[in-house]
């Protein structure tokens with residue numbers, strides 16, 4: 395997934411880890427209350443470098459190679475796993491660490507595929523898995539092989555230490571998140587019996603927001619996300635020569651429809667997760683006016699200034715309404731030819747609780763032209779929201795308080811979209827949680843050039859995830 399929040403630059407403390415490609419660190423002793431996190435971080439770093447070297451670029455994905463590598467690492471720890479291909483070469487990995495069954499399982503989810511990279515534009519080769527300058531470099535370091543290895547090492551550390559578990563811990567790595575989520579969709583449909591008993595799931599989509607001063611503003615645990623509802627608009631008319639204009643010119647009709655759409659303001663609505671997120675932010679806001687607006691967004695939206703405050707922030711705006719971005723446009727490819735058909739595509743994102751049919755009726759009213767055909771490019775679905783409270787949120791809260799005392803924890807909505815949707819639809823409480831606290835500069839490398847994760851982030855992330863999972867699964 396691509397991140398969406400403006401992050402500000404921060405100088406993280408230099409990592410103490412050494413680089414290299416030596417053998418994996420020795421197994422940790424079971425004694426002591428907590429693992430040796432420095433050693434675990436070093437091992438996580440080396441494993442990540444190895445994982446980054448496996449090319450799972452989507453397309454074509456080739457995730458089975460990544461799944462086999464994960465299986466090999468797990469087998470070395472005596473943990474069995476299975477690989478299921480959703481289509482040839484598109485492997486999905488499943489492993490389960492058994493607890494005593496008193497409570498329902500937790501799933502640690504990741505995707506194996508990564509987006510392409512233009513090697514010539516990178517400072518460090520994107521497929522080399524190099525550790526350089528206090529960072530692990532490579533396509534997928536942040537999205538999301540880094541988090542996947544943090545999840546893997548959390549599972550392995552719990553197994554090695556023989557931690558008594560009250561719930562099973564399930565590890566799933568899916569294929570094809572980046573181009574269509576077909577791996578997660580297939581897995582949730584065809585292998586639902588393997589996960590139907592799960593209570594929670596941790597996936598990408600969290601946002602640990604850093605402020606301008608480089609200090610953490612909040613740890614964001616995503617509880618829901620907006621749902622893509624992509625649409626194609628098609629207009630047909632009589633073709634002809636551009637020198638003889640016609641009233642039923644398809645391109646002109648489409649342009650008029652797009653103009654009306656671009657000028658339309660979708661209604662502002664405050665969903666429960668958005669209200670909670672803004673309320674949480676209000677507790678840290680020093681400006682009294684802004685604090686008042688954030689504490690009661692529904693009321694603020696009735697005042698012109700309050701409305702401006704929310705809608706001028708692009709992220710806040712996206713959390714408060716269904717959005718429409720005009721993206722693809724096609725008409726004639728010759729200046730002097732009136733095309734028989736013109737089409738456009740809209741990237742529509744719906745808030746949880748909006749039925750696609752309701753939105754479509756609104757759009758038809760706005761276009762006000764029955765010759766414009768509207769075709770959904772994705773199935774009609776509705777986003778759901780995971781509970782804003784519960785044992786997993788509590789475990790995250792307690793862990794953050796222990797590792798970063800006084801920090802704010804909140805439960806935002808994701809404007810983007812992840813595989814979590816398919817698992818939420820099964821009734822599993824799915825949460826976006828980021829193990830890392832990345833700077834704006836690092837964040838821009840996601841789907842860009844020079845993607846990397848700092849050793850300091852790996853050190854923090856592996857302890858953070860281990861503590862959260864141990865707390866909720868002990």
Ligand SMILES: [Zn+2]
Pocket residue numbers: 395396505537538571598
């Ligand atoms: Zn991703």
